[in-house]
Structures are given as structure tokens and as C-alpha cells.
Amino acid sequence: MKSSAAKPFRRPGAQIQLAILTLLASINGAHAQTTAAPAAEKAVANSDSGLIPEVVVTATKRTTSLQKTPIAITSLNAATLQDNHVQTMLDVVSLVPGFQATAQGDHGVTTMTLRGIGNDSAKTQYADPEVASFVDNVYSPRAEGATALMFDIEAIEVLRGPQGTLWGRNSTVGAVNIQTVKPELNSRAGTVEAGIGDYNRYGARAAFNMPLSDTAALRIGIVHEQHDGYVDYQKFPGVAIADQQAAYVAAGGDIATFRPINPNQFAVGNQKYSAQNQTAFRASLLWHITPQLKWNVAYEKFADRGTPSANLMQVPRAGQDFWSILSDSAPWINRDSHNVRSRLEYQVAPDMALHYIAGFSKYQGSMRFDQDGGARVPTSIRSGATWQEHTTTDSNYRSHSHELELQSVGKKDIDWQLGLYYAAEKNDIRFDIPIFNGTQDGTVGWQGSFIQPEETVDSKAAFGQATWNVSDAFHLTGGVRYTQDRRENVGGRAYTWRNTPGVPQLPLNPSMDPRVPGQGFEADVPGNDGVFKGSKVTGLIRANYEFDKDTMAYASVATGYKSGGVQDRGLPYAPETLTNYEIGSKHSFAGGKIKVNNALFYSNFKDFQFNSPVSFPDGSRGLAIENADGAKVYGFESEIAARITPDDRVSVTLAFLKTKLGALIAGSNDYTLPTCTVDTSIATCLDVTGHKLPHAPKFSTTVQYQHTFHLSDGTLTPRITAHYETEAELSVFNLGEADRQKAYGTADLGLRYQSARGWYADAYVRNASDEKVKTSAFNGFGPWLSQYKPPRTIGVNTGFDF
Secondary structure, eight states: HHHHHHHOOOOOOOOHHHHHHHHHHHHHHHHTTOOOOOOOGGGGOOOOSSOOOOOOEESSSSOGGGGGOOEEEEEHHHHHHHTOOOOSGTTTTTTTTTEEEEEEETTTEEEEEETTTOOOOTHHHHHHSSEEEEEEEEEOGGGGGGSSOSSSSEEEEEEESSOOTTOOOEEEEEEEEEEEOOOOOOOOEEEEEEEEEEEEEEEEEEEEEEEEEEEEEEEEEEEEEOOOOOOOOOOOOOOHHHHHHHHHHHOOOOOGOOOOOOOSSOOOSSBBBBEEEEEEEEEEEEEEEEEEEOOOOEEEEEEEOOOOOOOOESOOOTOOSEEEOOOOOOEEEEEEEEEEEEEEEEEEEETTTEEEEEEEEEEEEEEESSSSSOOOOSSSTTTTTTTEEEEEEEEEEEEEEEEEEEEEEEEOSEEEEEEEEEEEEEEEEEEEEEEESSSTTEEEEEEEEEEEEEEEEEEEEEEEEEEEOSSEEEEEEEEEEEEEEEEEOOOOOOOOOOTTTTSSOOOOTOOOOOTTTSEOOOOOOOOEEEEEEEEEEEEEEEEEEEEEETTEEEEEEEEEEEEOEEEEGGGGOHHHHEEEEEEEEEEEEEETEEEEEEEEEEEEEESSSEEEEOOOOOOOOEEEEESSSSEEEEEEEEEEEEEEETTEEEEEEEEEEEEEHHHHHEEOTTOOOBOOOOOOOBBEEEEETOOOOTTTEEEEEEEEEEOOOOEEEEEEEEEEEEEEEEOSSSSOOOOGGEEOOEEEEEEEEEEEEEEEEEEEEEEEEETTOOOOEEEEOTTTTSSSSEOOOOOOOOEEEEEEEE
């Protein structure tokens, strides 16, 4: 590890140099293509024209053509999402260059990494993500929002690079905006789909559009998806009573109090890990109140009764299957969320519009998770293993946001927009961690409850952006945003077991209140009370030039910002800032049959926030948030879409990344680390200065191909989506092969029959080669444990449109 930290930071390698040449070559090649296209090609291409249809996006908070928008953005339409069986954010990442997402089992949430930057610990109210999530332009502040089922979706836009000016809060390295299908006036239509698959999968979804009058329409969407867990339960292998007695006495037990291990404490018939049982409903109303005033408001309910993903042994014990776990904690997820999203549009004048976007969200949930993953088999009730259970006894997140936008309409010499933004959160959580030696009948290793009865967040912002259209080809854009944040923790305490004489050693569970005296728990000192106040100005400068109707290039400098705050023990942590330098180009070739979009960037972070669970010298535990000196990321991205013939479509994404972490002494209870002598505030640590950032492969690519066969009564379309990426670290500690996902490739297969009568059948195979792809790794229990992407799954969906 020393040699890794000591190496001088070298300039980008041959891959980045190749990327630069590719970018320049594509600009020159497209610029040389000056022959005027036929007039028919100026229209938006339809599915039978042999051209790639025009894609419109809202990345600039205006409706613009993707090829004319000077931002690195990936837009996935409804057909692409359906073809790739996209249900959650985990299904999106392989379709976007430089995008990664992981499932965090002990909280059952999804965390995202974009361009090598993310935060695996952004899974509770304590930590914010670097990639912001929006649904219909309404910010989703907590990580649970990224796990919701994606249904009745019009498009997903992934904006790469800091979006701090227009999108604001926590969009440090990018933003994901999910656009739902809106009601349509004077239309009575709908779609119904049902499907089955292995692991007893079944699902159903439907959407209906209903006119209420000439000026109002209602759309209703509903979905349910369910399958058994991928992870089987192992039976307790059994230990001879004589051996248990010897181990019990060797561990300090009195033979007179000996009890054998209870095999009934190991999960056997319960709901398995990685099971899905999710339901969602959305009702959306569109009302043209007057010709100048339009209102779209939606209510959405999401319920999750599945289970989290499991910590699995990287090397299974002899005689055990890989997809299995010796679990002594039966899992559950019980969470519900309610969301209201509203957009009011008023045409103030022919050249000016006013928008008011509001969102209200309420979330409540609980869950249980086996943290130790059965890494070791107990030799007695108090020896040979560690029993560690993570339980979110109760969590409640409530938030609302309001944004007022005033913008020019139509193209003028200067296109402008101004905005005001306010968001507030009020959160509370209780999170329990009992750790016992041997089994849950053994002795306390450590246990505690983290109770945060109130944490509030208030964020205010004012922003503006303007584009000076110097000529029809040359455009200059400038933007600025002022953000003011206030975060406060009130009454938060960690209650730790104190080994009080005479108090029985019982595992902490939801029926206990550790705040009540006489149960062996005492509040840690200090508590979590504290206030953070901060403000920041972020901005954007960009120039873009259209060489001709088929070629555009841009260059930009943009800054991003994530608020600081208050962590456990009331300690503050500093804000995180980013400056991103980027040049990019967008091209159309062969009269619109081929499109190539490129981006070359350099990101310089300051005070990069690192979060991890740690032990303090006094024996208490908590979540520590430290600011690294910074981080640097170089990268190149390319997206290529081609319609080779009217029946053949190919798309390719490419991403090259080089990352380097700045100075940081990092600690974590999840890893076996040396005793910390440099930072005496935590028990164990490692100098990770100069290490590679996690979830940042040097190279990744996705290739999609499909061909349509025309039959007498319909079409048959086989498709393949192949993904490859080089090895990637799984933590900032860079602890070797076990802490790394090796280079791998996967393939998803599909076959769709579309009847001329409107019905269809779509069969799929996901992860066809059954690759075992790690998304996390840790060795705090001795053997290395990891979470993994799902194994091979197969299924078929059938439905019809009317």
C-alpha cells in the first residue's frame, strides 16, 4: 500500500490520449460533411424512415433537442427501458457511460456513483449523495427514493457533470431526472402487461389515460413485482455437545450454566434474502385551467415488503452453495412512501413563462439485516462466531420543496431564466446494532442503539442562467447559483451497553427502549446535538458552436457543491466542492443514421466527504464523516447510436476513467485495519492517500444490437445487450483482490414478438453467463464478504396497448 500512495500522480495514460484524438477526429470528420441534406431529413424521423428519431430533453429546464444541448447527457426512452427490463436504478447503470450503482444491504437502499465519484454511506439521513435524483424535476433527498419501482416512465435523463446552477442541491457530479408519462387531453388509451419468470417471479402493470373534459385528463398507473429471494438458507451443520462444552469453558463459561446451540435460531423457512415484493400506484391529473394556465399534479404511493440483499462469503465453506447463507437473522423490509408532485405553468406573456414546481414526500420504514452473513460457524453459544444484526427499528423522512422559475420563451438574442428554491426536511431514525460472541444466546461483544429524534435540513437558493446567441452558430452561456444551508441535530444520542452487574445480557430488539434505565444501556457523551450553517456560490461558463446542422462542440467550466453538516457526537464536517472542466461534441452522420456524442473532462474535488462506521477510543461507535484533501478524476465518454438499416440498430457507450484520492486517513469497522496512531479520535485506520476511488473501472462499455424481422402478422425482434468493464476497487482502502471486482463481461438477451393486432410477448434472459459481480466487500468478521448483482434470471412478459 505504501508504494501505491508514494507513486507520483502521472498524466493520463494512453487511453485518455486516444480519447482526445477520437474527439478531435470526430469534430473534423463531421465538420467536413457540408453537403446539404434533403428537406425531408429536416423533419423528426419516424420509426420507419431509416433515421434515428430525434430525442428531446429537459436538461436545461427547457425542451431542447439532445443533439443541440451542450451537456453530457444520456436519455433513455420508454422503449429502451422496456427492452432492458428496467425496474430500479440498478438496471439503468449499464446503459449510461461512467455510471455505477450498488445495493446497500443493511439499509436496503441504492447508492449511485457517476464519473468515479459516489458515496456508499449515503444511506441514512446523515449523509447526502453526490448524484441527485429527481422525479418530474422534484428532488428526492434520501437514498430510498432511488429504489422505487420505475413504472409508466416516459424517459430517464442522466446528466453527467456538476449541475449546481439549474438543478442545485447535491448534484455535485450529476443528476438523474425521471420523467413520468403525463396525461394527454382528448385521448382514451392504455396498456396492460403481465409476466412470469424463474424464482417464482410474477408481475403486472397497467396504465390508463382518461379524458375528463376538453381541458382535463387523468392518467392512472399501477405495478406489482414479486419474486423469491436468490439466496438459500444453510442449515446449522451441528457441533458435538462435548465439543460445545469444551469451547464454552475455554471462552470463560461455567459448565454449570452451559446451554447447547439452538438450531431453531437459524433461518430456514423464512422469506429469503434478495426477494422482491413491491407495489406502486400513481394518479396524475392534467388541467388546462385557462389557455395560459396549465397544472399537472400527481400522487404516488410505493410499498416495499421484500428483503434486502445478503452479505455472501466470497469463498463458500466446503459443501455449501455460493448463493446461500448461514443466517441467524430473518430479514424483512417494511417501508411505505407517499409523494405529491405538482407543476403549475403560466404563460405570463408571449415571450415569458412562469413555472412553480412543488413536491411533498413522506416515508416510513423498518427493516432487519444479518450483518455477519454467517461468516463463521459458532462452536458454542459464546464462541467461534460473531452474531451481528442491523435493525432499522423506525425511520421517518418528511420533506417538501418549492421552486419558482421565470424564463424567456422562444429563441432570442439572449435566452434567460431566473429561479428561487426552498427545500426542507424533518427526519428521525432509530438504528440498532447488537453484537454477541458466538450466538444471540452468548455474551455481549458490543451493542448500541442510535436514536435521532429530530434532524432538520433547510436549503434556500437563488439562481439565474442566460445564453447569449452571438450568432445562429455561436452561443455563450453563464449561470450562477447562491445556496444557503442549515442543518440541525436535536436530541440525538447513542445508547451503548455498559455491562451493568445483575442485568441479563439480552440482544437489543425493537420491543426494548434503551432509554429506560435498568436495561444496561447508557447515553454516550457527547450527544449528536449541533447546528451547521453554510453558503456557497456555484456557477457555469460555457461556449458552444454549431459547425453545421450536424456538428456541435462545446467547452465548459462548472462548479458543484454539497453541504457540510453535523455528524455523530455533534462534530461538524466541511462542505464538498467540485470544479469540472469539460469539452464535448455531438455529431450526426450519414444523413441522421449515425449519431456520436463525446465528452472529455477533468474534475477537481476539494474536501471530498468520506463516510464510514467507526469505533471511538471510549468504546462507543458511530458514523464518522471526514473530509479528504480532495480527489481528481480524468475521463472520456462516448455514445454512438447507429441505424445500419431500417431494421438494424446498434448503440455503443464507452467510458475511460482515471481517479486519485487526496490526503485522507480513513477508518472503518467493516475492515480489519491497523490500530490508528495518526488519528487518535478513531480506533483503527489506514492512510489511503493516492488510492483509487471505488466503483471506477478504467474502461467500461455497453453494446446493444437488435434486428427486426417482418412477418406476415407482426414483427420479431431479437436483441442483445453486452457489457464489459475492467477491474474496479470496492473501497478506498484498496486491500487487494478480495476488495476488488475483477474485469468481467455480461450479456442480456431478449426476443420480442409484436403482433399487428396490438399485443406483444417479450422473453428475456438477464446475466446470461451467470456472472458473479461484486458490488461491495469487507472483512470485518474475518472471511471476506460481499454483496452481488443478481444471478442469471429468465422470464417473459406479455401485454397489449389499446
